[in-house]
Amino acid sequence: MEPDQSFESQFISWLREHRNILLKVAGSFASETAEQADLFQDMAIELWRSMPNFKGQSKPSTWIYRVCLNTAHTWQRSEQKRRQLQSPLDLVPELSCSSPLPGRLQEEAEIMQRLYQEVRALPVAERSLVILLLDGLSYREISEITGLTENHVGVALTRTRKKLSESLKEVRREF
Amino acid sequence: MSFEDLQQKWRNQFAESSRGADSQIEIELLDRIRRSERQFRHVVILLSLRDLVSFSLIVWILGKILDPSGQHLFLPLDREHRAILVVGIGLMIAISLAVIRYSFPRTRVTTSTATIAAIKSSLHRTRATPSTAEGGTDLPERFRSHVSRFDTMILWRDLRLLARAIFLISVAVMLAWRAQHYSAYVWMAVVLFTTATVSFLTYRLRTRAQRPPVDDTLLGTLTLSIYETRRQVQMLDNLWWYIAPLFLGLLLLGPVLLVVVGGGVRLKPIVGGLALVTLGWIVWRVSRWSARHELRPRLEHLEKLKSELSNDASSNQP
Numbered sequence: 001m002e003p004d005q006s007f008e009s010q011f012i013s014w015l016r017e018h019r020n021i022l023l024k025v026a027g028s029f030a031s032e033t034a035e036q037a038d039l040f041q042d043m044a045i046e047l048w049r050s051m052p053n054f055k056g057q058s059k060p061s062t063w064i065y066r067v068c069l070n071t072a073h074t075w076q077r078s079e080q081k082r083r084q085l086q087s088p089l090d091l092v093p094e095l096s097c098s099s100p101l102p103g104r105l106q107e108e109a110e111i112m113q114r115l116y117q118e119v120r121a122l123p124v125a126e127r128s129l130v131i132l133l134l135d136g137l138s139y140r141e142i143s144e145i146t147g148l149t150e151n152h153v154g155v156a157l158t159r160t161r162k163k164l165s166e167s168l169k170e171v172r173r174e175f
Numbered sequence: 176m177s178f179e180d181l182q183q184k185w186r187n188q189f190a191e192s193s194r195g196a197d198s199q200i201e202i203e204l205l206d207r208i209r210r211s212e213r214q215f216r217h218v219v220i221l222l223s224l225r226d227l228v229s230f231s232l233i234v235w236i237l238g239k240i241l242d243p244s245g246q247h248l249f250l251p252l253d254r255e256h257r258a259i260l261v262v263g264i265g266l267m268i269a270i271s272l273a274v275i276r277y278s279f280p281r282t283r284v285t286t287s288t289a290t291i292a293a294i295k296s297s298l299h300r301t302r303a304t305p306s307t308a309e310g311g312t313d314l315p316e317r318f319r320s321h322v323s324r325f326d327t328m329i330l331w332r333d334l335r336l337l338a339r340a341i342f343l344i345s346v347a348v349m350l351a352w353r354a355q356h357y358s359a360y361v362w363m364a365v366v367l368f369t370t371a372t373v374s375f376l377t378y379r380l381r382t383r384a385q386r387p388p389v390d391d392t393l394l395g396t397l398t399l400s401i402y403e404t405r406r407q408v409q410m411l412d413n414l415w416w417y418i419a420p421l422f423l424g425l426l427l428l429g430p431v432l433l434v435v436v437g438g439g440v441r442l443k444p445i446v447g448g449l450a451l452v453t454l455g456w457i458v459w460r461v462s463r464w465s466a467r468h469e470l471r472p473r474l475e476h477l478e479k480l481k482s483e484l485s486n487d488a489s490s491n492q493p
Contacts, residue, residue: 125483134185147392
């Protein structure tokens with residue numbers, strides 16, 4: 001049975017509206033552009049499959065975060081296994097950016113690149129919490145996505161935030 | 176630069192993408208999704224076809240070889256029928272290979288260079304977009320009534336397993352019913368098949384019934400994954416309770432019956448018996464290997480992740 005047009009158009013509309021969630025999660029879990037694109041695709045497919053299960057009890061963005069982070073965790077496991085099985089030469093080389101960015105934008109891009117590197121260096125569980133924190137979600141919303149209590153989230157994030165601030169001191173000095 | 180500044184930059188890192196790049200990504204994604212759904216449907220259709228071929232083949236063979244007088248359980252198969260049997264088995268092998276081909280494509284489905292470039296270019300855009308945490312659209316009612324294809328397929332697979340079990344037991348019961356002289360052996364095989372099937376079904380139903388009541392949060396999903404993986408490990412590690420009665424039943428129906436009917440030990444039943452025992456041993460070893468090498472590392476990883484997520488905070492409380 002082919003999916004109906006309205007289902008597809010709703011999917012596209014959500015994808016347009018919340019595409020940045022997918023991009024941020026992809027950038028936080030994968031370093032190579034090709035891997036990010038792979039993970040982006042996996043998350044989109046999982047969203048498509050999970051859409052019928054969405055009960056509307058939370059905001060679509062909260063639910064999309066759940067699906068994306070769950071998919072990223074699964075992807076990370078399979079990716080680790082895949083990396084163990086192949087030599088580094090088999091990895092798809094990262095595509096270079098088509099054109100150099102102007103000064104200010106270049107600087108911003110470098111800050112983001114450093115931030116992503118630091119986020120990727122965190123353990124997977126902490127990484128998921130940090131992505132949500134950086135995106136400005138409240139403890140209650142993070143608790144809805146992760147299933148932890150708000151108190152739990154608060155304690156975990158205080159420590160993680162401190163850790164991230166320490167490692168980003170250098171970036172702050174540079175910019 | 177404060178943490179809040181970084182937060183601000185993070186939230187505003189993606190600009191409204193150009194329509195061209197958006198359309199490119201969407202078109203390609205939809206294409207991939209459609210292809211993936213199509214592949215899944217093809218696998219299911221092929222599996223059904225294989226079941227249909229094997230069921231028809233067994234029924235046809237039984238119709239040809241059963242002794243109508245009931246004096247002998249089986250009559251020898253003539254040359255023409257043997258050729259049809261070989262073609263049928265060949266067809267089943269071909270379908271199985273096609274299923275493997277569809278389930279594990281040789282090349283991983285990857286996004287095209289154009290999409291990678293579009294995603295990369297959007298990673299570098301820095302104009303502000305509205306926060307994802309704000310607002311949200313209402314759920315269209317139609318989604319609630321849209322049944323998940325994925326869940327349906329899993330349910331359908333369980334039903335196929337049940338159909339196979341019922342078919343196997345029915346055939347064995349029919350044989351036992353018709354056998355005049357050696358029915359005790361066939362009835363024993365029926366009991367063994369039924370034991371294996373009922374144990375397997377009970378295990379599956381109990382596993383489903385005991386699933387922890389979890390939600391779709393990260394913690395909930397991890398808890399469910401851990402539960403399901405642990406169950407799989409336990410099942411594959413102890414599959415002897417399923418393999419032993421099944422293969423014992425086949426031994427009784429095949430080599431043992433041949434020895435009894437033939438009135439003495441001959442080479443054919445011995446070779447057949449040894450082949451069956453070896454096959455059973457291989458199935459048992461493969462299931463244990465897959466439990467230890469595939470599922471245990473996955474279980475350990477999931478448990479570590481859950482512990483990181485749920486215990487990390489409490490272990491750091493002042």
